[in-house]
Amino acid sequence: MKLLLAKFDPATDLYMLAFKARCGGCGRRGCHIQPSEPPAPGTPGYREWLSDEMNRCQAFLTQARERL
Numbered sequence: 686m687k688l689l690l691a692k693f694d695p696a697t698d699l700y701m702l703a704f705k706a707r708c709g710g711c712g713r714r715g716c717h718i719q720p721s722e723p724p725a726p727g728t729p730g731y732r733e734w735l736s737d738e739m740n741r742c743q744a745f746l747t748q749a750r751e752r753l
Contacts, residue, residue, distance in 0.1 A: 692705075693705070694748075696745060696748070699718060699720070702718055703715065703716055703717065703718040706718055723738075
């Protein structure tokens, strides 16, 4: 999923991501995508998730400022 998100604008909606996604098993496009719960603080992957979220939010704010 991270690779797919890296190819699109942070504001891309879930429908468009699902439309562009390709199944790893059969290769078909149009996968079902379901966001997962974020890791809980103190669990493995939390710091990475938090860093990614902060970067995503910063990119969104930068774009929003440019459009004002």
